[in-house]
Amino acid sequence: MTTPDRHEPALSVEHLTRRIGDRSVVDDVSFEVANGELLVLVGPSGCGKSTLLRLIAGLDGGANGRVLLDGVDVTTLPPERRRIGLVFQDHALFPHRRVEQNIAFGLKHLDKAARSRRVDELLELVRLPGVAKRYPHELSGGEQQRIALARALAPDPAVVLLDEPFASLDPSLRDEVRIDVIDALRSRHAAAVLVTHERTEALALGDRIAVMSAGRLLQVDEADEIYERPIDRFVAEFLGDVSFLPAEHGEVLMARPHDLRLEAGGDDVVTARRYLGSAWRYEASRVDGVMVTVDVPVAPAEPPHPVGSPVTITICATHPLHHLPA
Amino acid sequence: MTTTATIRQHARTFPATALMFAVAMAVSIPVLVIVWSVVQPSTEVWQELWDTRLPGMIRDTATLLAAVLAGTLLLGTALAWLVTAYQFPGRRLLGWLLVTPLAIPGYVLGFVWLDTLQEPLGARQVRSIWLAALVLTLTLYPYVYLFARAAFREQSQRAVDVARSLGCSQTQAFWRVVLPMARPSLAAGAALVGMEVLTDVGTVRLFNVSTIADGVLRVWFSTGNRNAAAELAVLLIGVAIVLIAVERLMRGRARYTQSGVRAGLHVRRLRGSRALAASVAGWSIVAIAVVLPVLRLITWTFEARRTDQTATVAGDLPFHLASSLRIAALATVVCLVLGTLLVVGLNRKRPSGAIMARLATLGYAVPGPVIAIGVLVTLAALDRSGWLPDGWLLVGSAVGLIYALVVRFLAVAYQGIDSSVGKVSPSMVASARTLGAGRFRVATRIELPLAGAGIIAAAVLVAIDTLKELPITLLLRPFGTETLPIWVWQATSESLWVQAAVPSLAIVAVGMALVGILLWALEHGAETVS
Numbered sequence: 001m002t003t004p005d006r007h008e009p010a011l012s013v014e015h016l017t018r019r020i021g022d023r024s025v026v027d028d029v030s031f032e033v034a035n036g037e038l039l040v041l042v043g044p045s046g047c048g049k050s051t052l053l054r055l056i057a058g059l060d061g062g063a064n065g066r067v068l069l070d071g072v073d074v075t076t077l078p079p080e081r082r083r084i085g086l087v088f089q090d091h092a093l094f095p096h097r098r099v100e101q102n103i104a105f106g107l108k109h110l111d112k113a114a115r116s117r118r119v120d121e122l123l124e125l126v127r128l129p130g131v132a133k134r135y136p137h138e139l140s141g142g143e144q145q146r147i148a149l150a151r152a153l154a155p156d157p158a159v160v161l162l163d164e165p166f167a168s169l170d171p172s173l174r175d176e177v178r179i180d181v182i183d184a185l186r187s188r189h190a191a192a193v194l195v196t197h198e199r200t201e202a203l204a205l206g207d208r209i210a211v212m213s214a215g216r217l218l219q220v221d222e223a224d225e226i227y228e229r230p231i232d233r234f235v236a237e238f239l240g241d242v243s244f245l246p247a248e249h250g251e252v253l254m255a256r257p258h259d260l261r262l263e264a265g266g267d268d269v270v271t272a273r274r275y276l277g278s279a280w281r282y283e284a285s286r287v288d289g290v291m292v293t294v295d296v297p298v299a300p301a302e303p304p305h306p307v308g309s310p311v312t313i314t315i316c317a318t319h320p321l322h323h324l325p326a
Numbered sequence: 327m328t329t330t331a332t333i334r335q336h337a338r339t340f341p342a343t344a345l346m347f348a349v350a351m352a353v354s355i356p357v358l359v360i361v362w363s364v365v366q367p368s369t370e371v372w373q374e375l376w377d378t379r380l381p382g383m384i385r386d387t388a389t390l391l392a393a394v395l396a397g398t399l400l401l402g403t404a405l406a407w408l409v410t411a412y413q414f415p416g417r418r419l420l421g422w423l424l425v426t427p428l429a430i431p432g433y434v435l436g437f438v439w440l441d442t443l444q445e446p447l448g449a450r451q452v453r454s455i456w457l458a459a460l461v462l463t464l465t466l467y468p469y470v471y472l473f474a475r476a477a478f479r480e481q482s483q484r485a486v487d488v489a490r491s492l493g494c495s496q497t498q499a500f501w502r503v504v505l506p507m508a509r510p511s512l513a514a515g516a517a518l519v520g521m522e523v524l525t526d527v528g529t530v531r532l533f534n535v536s537t538i539a540d541g542v543l544r545v546w547f548s549t550g551n552r553n554a555a556a557e558l559a560v561l562l563i564g565v566a567i568v569l570i571a572v573e574r575l576m577r578g579r580a581r582y583t584q585s586g587v588r589a590g591l592h593v594r595r596l597r598g599s600r601a602l603a604a605s606v607a608g609w610s611i612v613a614i615a616v617v618l619p620v621l622r623l624i625t626w627t628f629e630a631r632r633t634d635q636t637a638t639v640a641g642d643l644p645f646h647l648a649s650s651l652r653i654a655a656l657a658t659v660v661c662l663v664l665g666t667l668l669v670v671g672l673n674r675k676r677p678s679g680a681i682m683a684r685l686a687t688l689g690y691a692v693p694g695p696v697i698a699i700g701v702l703v704t705l706a707a708l709d710r711s712g713w714l715p716d717g718w719l720l721v722g723s724a725v726g727l728i729y730a731l732v733v734r735f736l737a738v739a740y741q742g743i744d745s746s747v748g749k750v751s752p753s754m755v756a757s758a759r760t761l762g763a764g765r766f767r768v769a770t771r772i773e774l775p776l777a778g779a780g781i782i783a784a785a786v787l788v789a790i791d792t793l794k795e796l797p798i799t800l801l802l803r804p805f806g807t808e809t810l811p812i813w814v815w816q817a818t819s820e821s822l823w824v825q826a827a828v829p830s831l832a833i834v835a836v837g838m839a840l841v842g843i844l845l846w847a848l849e850h851g852a853e854t855v856s
Contacts, residue, residue, distance in 0.1 A: 059487050079490040080498075086491040092484035096506045105502075106492030155492060 008071065010035045010191030011159045016055055016065035018048075025051045026063065027215035033159065036189040038182065039220075040206030042196055044238070048215040049195045053161045056193070057084050069158040085152030085160035085190075089167045091144045093136040099123075099147055100132040106155040122150040125184050141169050142177040149181050153188055160185065162194040166201065178205070199239050203227060211235050229322050230254070236324065241281065243292035244324070245315075251323045257281060257295035259317035262305070266312030270305050280304050286313055346682055349664055353733050354685040356700030357692050361563065363556040363703075372557065379541060387537040387565065390459055390530070391523050397463030398519045399512060401611070402470025403505075408608060410478040413593045414601035420608040421475075422845050427615040428468045429837025431794040431811065433528025434830040436461045437818045438619040440532055458533035462526065464615040466519045472848075473515035477508035483592050504591075513573045517691075520569050524562050525694035527797045528815055538562050539797065542695040546801060552703055559696035566691050620834060626827030635825045638813055647832055650809040653724075653799075654792040657731040658739075661788045662781070664732065665739035669747055683740075690737030698801035701730040727802045734798060735788045742787065746780020747773060783847035790840045793833060 009032040018026040026048045033039045041049050054060045056067055058079035066075045074082045093102050100119045107115045123129050126146040136144055145165060152160050165181065166174045182205065185192050196202055202209050203223050210220040211230075219231040230236040233244065236254050243260065244252040262270075267287040274281045279295040282305065286292060292313055296304075305311055315321065409421040427435075439461060443452050481504060489499040530537050536544075538561050546555040596604050630636050636643060668686055689697060705720040720726050750773050758768045774781075796811045803812065810829040817826035 054487075057487070057491055059490065078495065079487070080493045080495055082491070084491050086488050088484050088488070090482070090484060092482065092488045094485060094489075094503060094507070096509070105489065108493065151488075151492070157491075 008035065009033060009068075010037075010070060011056070011193070012068045013052075013056065014066040014068070016052070016063055016067065018051060018055055018060070018063040024215045026055060029065075029212075029215075029217045031210060031217060031220050033191045033193060035191050036186070037207045038185060038192045038194060038205065039208050039210055040194050040196060040202045041210045041212060042199060042202035042238075043212035045197055047212045049197075049212055050163055052212070053163050053193065053195055056159070057086055057161055058082050083155070083158045085155070085157035087145070087148050087152050087160065087162040087165045089164040091136075091148035091165075091168075093144055093148055093151070095136055097135075098132070099134050099136065099139070102136065102147060103151045103154050105151060118154060122154055125153070125187065126150045127180060140173075142173045145169065145177055146180060146184075149184055153184070153190065158191065160190050160192040162192060164195055164197070167196075167198075203239065211238060213238075228256075230324070233324055233326075241293040243290070243294075244326075245290060245292070245321070246288075246326075247323065250326050252326045253321040254324050255292070255315065255317065255321055257293045259315060259321065260292060260294040261314045261316040262294040262296050263312050263314070264305060264309070266310055268311050268313045270307050270309050270311055272307060273304065282311075284311060284313055346668065346679075349668065350682040350685040352729075353664075353736055354688050356697055356704045356730070356733055357563075357688045359703050360556050360559050360692075360696055360700040363553060364560050375541075375554075375558065379536060383536055383538050383541045384561070386455060386530075386535050387524070387539075389455055390462070390535060390537060391520060391565070393456065393459035394462045394466065394523045395516055395520060397459060398467040398470045399516055401463060402467040402515060403474045403508075403512060405467070405608060405611065406471050406474035406478055407500075408604055410475055411591060411594060412596050412604055414596040414604045416605055416609075420605070420612070423612045423616070424471055424608065425468050425845060426612070426838060426841050427465050428790060428844075429841045430465055430616065430619065430834055431528065431796075431814075431837075432462050432465045432522075432526055433532060433796065433811070433814060433818065434623075434826075434833065435465050435615065435619055436529045436532040437814075437823055437826060437830075438622050441823050442622065453532075453534040455533065455535045458529055458535050461533075462523060462529055464611075466522050469518040469522075470512060470515035473511040474508055477511035478504070478591060481507060481591055483590065486591065517570060517573070521566065521691065521693060524566060525797060527695065527800070528811070528818075531815075532818060538565075539693060539695045542699065543797065543800065546699070552699070552706070555699050556703060559693075559699045562693045562696050563691075566693065570691060620831075623827045623831045623834065626824050627831050630824050630828050633824065635822075636828050638808070638816070638825075641808065643828055643832060646808050646810050646813050646829055647836075649807055650793060650811070650833075651836070653727065653731070653807075653809060654789050656728050657735065657792045658785055658789045660728060660732050661736050661739040662743075662785050664736055665743045665784065666781075668740055669744045687737035687740050689733045689735065690741075692734070694734055694795065694797040695801070697730050697734045698798045701726060701733065701798075701802060705729075722802075722804050724804050724807070727799065727804065727807070730798045730802050731792050731795065734795075735791050738787050738791065739784045742784025743777070743781050746777035746784075750776045779847045779850040783844055786840050786844040786847065790837055790844075793836060793840070 011033040012031070014030050016026055016029045017024060029052060031039070041052065043049050051060065055063045058067075058074070058077060066073055068074065069083060094105065097105070100116070103119045103122055104115050107118060110118065119132060120129070123132060126149055128143055128146055128150075131139060131143065131147070136147070139147065145168075149160075149162075149165075162181075166178055169177055178201075194205060196205075206223060208220060209223055209226050211218045211226065213234060219226055219235050221229075226235065227239050230239065233252070236242045236244075241257050243255045243257075245255060247253045262282055262284065269285050270282055271285050271291075272283040276295070277298075279297050282294045282296065284292055284294060294313060405424050409417055409424070436458070439457070440452055443457070485503050485507070486499045489503045490496070494502060524537075524539060526537070527539050527543050530540050538558060542555050542558045542562070545551060545558055627636075638646075664686075668683065692700075702721060705726050708714065709719055709721055714720070754772060754776075755768055758772050763771065794811060796815060799809055799812060800815065803809070810833045813829040814826045814833070817823075817829075
């Protein structure tokens, strides 16, 4: 991962709030994205992620707070004067324009030769040379998404905003397109904000991850940091299976499935199990009534524990477990 | 498409195929006969026409066509954009009322405005091609309006958002993205308008514009020369084909349907003076195209009652109304039955099915006078052939009239039904079948209820068209059959506006009722016109 240079944020959002009626859809959100950095905005459906993107892009008005691009306040500018690239889940390519015309759409200020040079350069970047003359419907879903990115990058935007860009793609295709898109973003050294509701995607993609819920930004941090040291139980649960073990002073200890060990025989009981390929994931009920989730690496010689069988759960983590308010 | 394909599997037996073939042939022969007449042109007729009226006819037809197309595209698109993209008081009601000019034939609006403008403009100046174009624009723009409105409603805000992030202002995004994506719909609406203009004989006669359609009628009534009329009619087909071909060529490989979420365009609320301006713009069109003319017709009708002009030699209002309704109802039912049959019976994935569908809907692209002459020639040939029982004559019979109306309007019914049935998703049909529903039950319980609104809309459109129809009825009506449009035609050709008001008001009243049903159907999920 590239280390983002921190001295000049490409995008900074300051106390952005958008109210509809007496409900805050986006509630006092502040964050920064550095040049060349990819921030992944993740949260459950309806938490305000897409609204936040639309506010940054200037597509919706009526918000309080400020949006700065490269240090310049653009809060009152219309979208066409903000220098922001947009990529949607349904890619929103213009169906009546050829691929090259789609990419050149935002390049009106360039002369013809410069425009076509730029189109070629971007097609090269998204690794799709030779489709310039095609129409969007003549491309596959993954190709369409890459063209949508090329179109967004063409005018050299200060920030690229991607709203669930991979959600409409076939799972088999998703990884490949994802890698290509991230590579393209990195090689342009473009700042980007990517919205997703999938936690695995969020963990795999971002330099930093921002978790959002009910309009509020709960935590912004690096992937491993936010996974291992979440700020509260919601963030902990949102990013993956987790168990909360009772501790003192009204706190709980957070244990990820690999932090625990499960052995045959004892007072705890297996309540469910799921095969992950590399491991079995067990749900077990401890003798004190606490439900836990435990991963046991697959060992072909040993048969898995059946549901209902007695087991013992112990902590095997080599690091001290993270404390959370209960 | 796939749904209809499953129906087709069951219909694709030999008798069904033979029936389809018979329908397609019967409907296309009158058109093909006209085209055939070019192969053996009667040069002396052409020579005479060319030396006398033909250049003028071509010029007038082209001018009128261009003016009305430009006018309806501008007016229809602008009004559709107004009621889909903006919110202002009365928008919903206005959205409906803007469709109502569909109920007022050009020859009715024409004579009302002719009389009104006669004073200020002078008797000679008022009969101009530009006023004719204006009148036709005001009665025909609803075709473009309906298509454009549906297209705008289907568009997604995402495309506009992307365009704006790439440097377009709201206005630029409309011109560079929204409008181009609506183009096929606009073209479809404009094609209908073009066909109506080429068909029109009533309005142009009022304004002394001699178009090709008018020429066909004149040649037929003055010389009775069937071949001459047929050859003139070919010119009309030529113009129609050029129109359609130009649009197709310009479109190329591009597609216009958007993928993904149909979020719909954002509606912007207008306030204060802007809201007022929007309302005034919309309502003034309704006023000059509908309200004022109808009020004028009503005052005339009272005058007609007072001066005892509410009847013709042939009969009074109930007599004309009954025969108009009878003809419209009969033609509509035949169109619906044949249309459903073709939708269910043809497999357009096979070349033969595609060709038959094309043949059966040829009438859509053929102006009315051409069809009338084509049917005349066909029926006359049948009468001469000696295949019919003794004493039967098809020329001048009610059968001939209905036949021609079906040829002309079957396409409207077919396309309406086809698009509605096509909307029923294949997985829905598959679910019903696996739940144990038979072919018949799926059709009656799933497909027809879902397509119902669309089928009603198609039927209403055919009914409105046949109710207003003039050239075909003029040329083919059986002796003694008088419809409302014929009454208007006869009264207006002698400038008897007061007398023409009674049947005109009847046409408008029935038309309004039908437009009401159409609006209901459109609100309940019917696809737009054809």
